[in-house]
Amino acid sequence: xxxxxxxxxxxxxxxxxxxxxxxxxxxxxxxxxxxxxxxxxxxxxxxxxxxxxxxxxxxxxxxxxxxxxxxxxxxxxxxxxxxxxxxxxxxxxxxxxxxxxxxxxxxxxxxxxxxxxxxxxxxxxxxxxxxxxxxxxxxxxxxxxxxxxxxxxxxxxxxxxxxxxxxxxxxxxxxxxxxxxxxxxxxxxxxxxxxxxxxxxxxxxxxxxxxxxxxxxxxxxxxxxxxxxxxxxxxxxxxxxxxxxxxxxxxxxxxxxxxxxxxxxxxxxxxxxxxxxxxxxxxxxxxxxxxxxxxxxxx
DNA sequence: ATGTCAGGCGCAGCCTGA
Numbered sequence: 663x664x665x666x667x668x669x670x671x672x673x674x675x676x677x678x679x680x681x682x683x684x685x686x687x688x689x690x691x692x693x694x695x696x697x698x699x700x701x702x703x704x705x706x707x708x709x710x711x712x713x714x715x716x717x718x719x720x721x722x723x724x725x726x727x728x729x730x731x732x733x734x735x736x737x738x739x740x741x742x743x744x745x746x747x748x749x750x751x752x753x754x755x756x757x758x759x760x761x762x763x764x765x766x767x768x769x770x771x772x773x774x775x776x777x778x779x780x781x782x783x784x785x786x787x788x789x790x791x792x793x794x795x796x797x798x799x800x801x802x803x804x805x806x807x808x809x810x811x812x813x814x815x816x817x818x819x820x821x822x823x824x825x826x827x828x829x830x831x832x833x834x835x836x837x838x839x840x841x842x843x844x845x846x847x848x849x850x851x852x853x854x855x856x857x858x859x860x861x862x863x864x865x866x867x868x869x870x871x872x873x874x875x876x877x878x879x880x881x882x883x884x885x886x887x888x889x890x891x892x893x894x895x896x897x898x899x900x901x902x903x904x905x906x907x908x909x910x911x912x913x914x915x916x917x918x919x920x921x922x923x924x925x926x927x928x929x930x931x932x933x934x935x936x937x938x939x940x941x942x943x944x945x946x947x948x949x950x951x952x953x954x955x956x957x958x959x960x961x
Numbered sequence: 962a963t964g965t966c967a968g969g970c971g972c973a974g975c976c977t978g979a
Contacts, residue, residue, distance in 0.1 A: 675968095869962090910966075
């Protein structure tokens, strides 16, 4: 199962980039942020194109700002808009949607920016993250939290820590709030796979920041342990940030092995359980041989 | 060095947000 997250910075503007990207990368589940469209408008713009590609969509949008979505072609059950108990500013904003896709509870989140440390919006950001943590703690064992967290987890996730000194995204309280979210049992699957690499997901449009690779890593794929154990690849699709009319964020992609209980396909015997040889009567101890047909494996 | 985008309003160019 291929899962991706992408802050598209207006889905209306990004249609010419999003559709070819879906066709090229063929993700099974896509978490989108900053769609900036009400749900009916998004359906009008993109509904047919998504359906033609086999995607169902869970939407939580609003007309001007914010807006999140989950696209899935491995099922989309129990859709919940927002994070229960999360604060608004002052009214609830369209910053989260969750659904069960292919046996995993998937959250697409757009964490508040925070604007300026100490501002009401900054307090809002911290409180919103606390509500998200509580939600994850109550959730099932198999969870993915994907999205734009608007926090660089560590100095290594910023091209130059000094460039952002005193600004949001790098302050200690924000990082502590993210650490508390992770302490709900979430793994940062890209950083765990690339512990020493320069990995960014966002580059400011201005001043050739992308060309100079002066960015930040603020878009994360976070997985609970059973899901993290299935990760076979996790990477940033920098190609999608290049060329004409890109978002200022690149997608993050994670490939998962089939779940051990076979939610998405046939059960494959583990290597430690060799197939019984024809003509023998050897059976696993826990399996009882049928009595009426004689020894198993013989015809 | 405040450099680029996007939405809204409303039809030019300013305001807000990131």
